[in-house]
Amino acid sequence: MHDRLPTEARSERAARRVFAALPHRYDRLAELLSFGQNARWRRTMVDHVVATSPTTVCDVATGTAGVAIELAERSGAHVTGVDVSEEMLSIGARRVTAAGLDHRIDLRQASADRLPFPDDHFDALTFTYLLRYVPDPATTLKELARVVRPGGRIASLDFHVPEHLLWRTAWRSYTRLILPVGGALLGGAAWWRVGAFLGRNIDAHYASFPVAAQLDAWRAADIGDLEVTVESLGGGIVIAGTVGEGGR
Ligand SMILES: C[S@@+](CC[C@H](N)C(=O)[O-])C[C@H]1O[C@@H](n2cnc3c(N)ncnc32)[C@H](O)[C@@H]1O
Numbered sequence: 001m002h003d004r005l006p007t008e009a010r011s012e013r014a015a016r017r018v019f020a021a022l023p024h025r026y027d028r029l030a031e032l033l034s035f036g037q038n039a040r041w042r043r044t045m046v047d048h049v050v051a052t053s054p055t056t057v058c059d060v061a062t063g064t065a066g067v068a069i070e071l072a073e074r075s076g077a078h079v080t081g082v083d084v085s086e087e088m089l090s091i092g093a094r095r096v097t098a099a100g101l102d103h104r105i106d107l108r109q110a111s112a113d114r115l116p117f118p119d120d121h122f123d124a125l126t127f128t129y130l131l132r133y134v135p136d137p138a139t140t141l142k143e144l145a146r147v148v149r150p151g152g153r154i155a156s157l158d159f160h161v162p163e164h165l166l167w168r169t170a171w172r173s174y175t176r177l178i179l180p181v182g183g184a185l186l187g188g189a190a191w192w193r194v195g196a197f198l199g200r201n202i203d204a205h206y207a208s209f210p211v212a213a214q215l216d217a218w219r220a221a222d223i224g225d226l227e228v229t230v231e232s233l234g235g236g237i238v239i240a241g242t243v244g245e246g247g248r
Helices: 003-007 011-018 023-033 038-048 066-074 084-098 136-148 165-187 187-206 211-219
Strands: 057-059 078-083 105-109 122-128 148-157 223-231 236-243
Touching: 038 066, 038 122, 038 148, 038 223, 038 236, 057 066, 066 078, 066 084, 066 105, 066 122, 078 084, 084 105, 136 148, 136 211, 165 187, 211 223, 211 236
Parallel strands: 057 078, 057 122, 078 105, 122 148
Antiparallel strands: 148 236, 223 236
């Protein structure tokens, strides 16, 4: 079933299916998938939010709760992690307990498209590697912005396709060759399929939803003051902005 990931991955059901098979070695493999850069990119994203000293933060697509834990450790905030995958969340819950953060982090199973929170509920929000899995990224962005109070910060992290020809060629070799093989060696068949699918999925995402169109979608969701940081020669991208003071 994972062989059909490239065309079927943009739905909540498909995302659940993909991530059901992955959580056990997810964190080690996330480093492989990001050329060892994931932790650094994540820090840059979290910097944007902790700089605003939030009291409450929502981390959407929290997966195994790595971002939620970093947010709690680096701020005084109460963090709510949200994900569609029960399997990812159950590893996340163990990691939260192991970090001694049960009193600071709640995990909820829900979709980014229908967040179970009232308007303006959180001071800030993060989301990581999410928009490639949702059917309508612009609508999802509006839903994410809805639950953040005016003036609150939203920050995101995702993979990106390097623009420079040399780095793009190296990136394509890495994603098409090393990722599937490395994934298989570290995580078996499920990770071979993810490794084989990921590069094509990232390419297709930016072909249909280039960064300029993404920034327009952030603005259409009433998120302004946008800051874009392209990481690691173009392999990752952090986008951050502030929810508008009115207009919603
Ligand atoms: C690549 S993982 C990233 C996990 C985590 N943010 C991290 O950086 O370690 C992507 C996560 O997005 C979740 N996801 C996919 N579609 C979703 C949706 N519609 N709503 C909430 N979570 C979703 C998946 O279940 C998965 O846990």
